[in-house]
Amino acid sequence: RKEVEQDPGPFNVPEGATVAFNCTYSNSASQSFFWYRQDCRKEPKLLMSVYSSGNEDGRFTAQLNRASQYISLLIRDSKLSDSATYLCVVNPADRGSTLGRLYFGRGTQLTVWP
Amino acid sequence: ETGVTQTPRHLVMGMTNKKSLKCEQHLGHNAMYWYKQSAKKPLELMFVYSLEERVENNSVPSRFSPECPNSSHLFLHLHTLQPEDSALYLCASSQAEGTEAFFGQGTRLTVV
Secondary structure, three states, rough: OEEEEEOOEEEEEEEOOOOEEEEOOOOOOOEEEEEEEOOOOOOEEEEEEOOOOEEEEEEEEEEEEEOEEEEEEEOOOEEEOOOEEEEEEEEEOOOOOOOOOOOOOOOOEEEEOO | OOOOOHHHHOOEOOOOOOEEEEEEEEOOOOEEEEEEEOOOOOOOEEEEEOOOOEEEEEOOOEEEEEEEEOOOOOEEEOOOOOHHOEEEEEEEEEOOOOOOEEEEEEEEEEOO
């Protein structure tokens, strides 16, 4: 089983729509979680960290469900500029040490149309 | 953004060439990474350096050779590559291993 699984999409939504992405992770001891955004032919950029209590940044809301081992990203009032690939990233507890590493999902492609 | 810079941005090399990719971070981070991103695949971690010590070599072929002379610089030396090595090579840094990583713009490598 892969460490991080994402629905690759694509998701095609009109401007103003609300869209949600989910991501599941396999290691129940995982410690930290992130959403990255990657534009076409560009590097991934940190969108937001995901905290246990859930967190919101403007139109973006991230939630963590430890019991079900999934992370979600909700985008409200979609803009054309939100079109990108969204990467789910998990730091599982390193099995051999206290240090971690980042596992990236395959990414979910979003296209927002006018 | 100048947090993590990579050079060159684009590279075309023959299978018998030797070239090096360079990465520099200005964020005061302690960990640096090389990732490979091929079309339609998730990012693949290649190497991890923490405080200039290589802590992970993710079963990468020996034709890729990393070097970390100090905590701000990371190199990836390439020799006798194969066409299937063509990909986007991304450098990243983080304050510590496993914390949020910041990426350079990448080197788009084409092996001919």
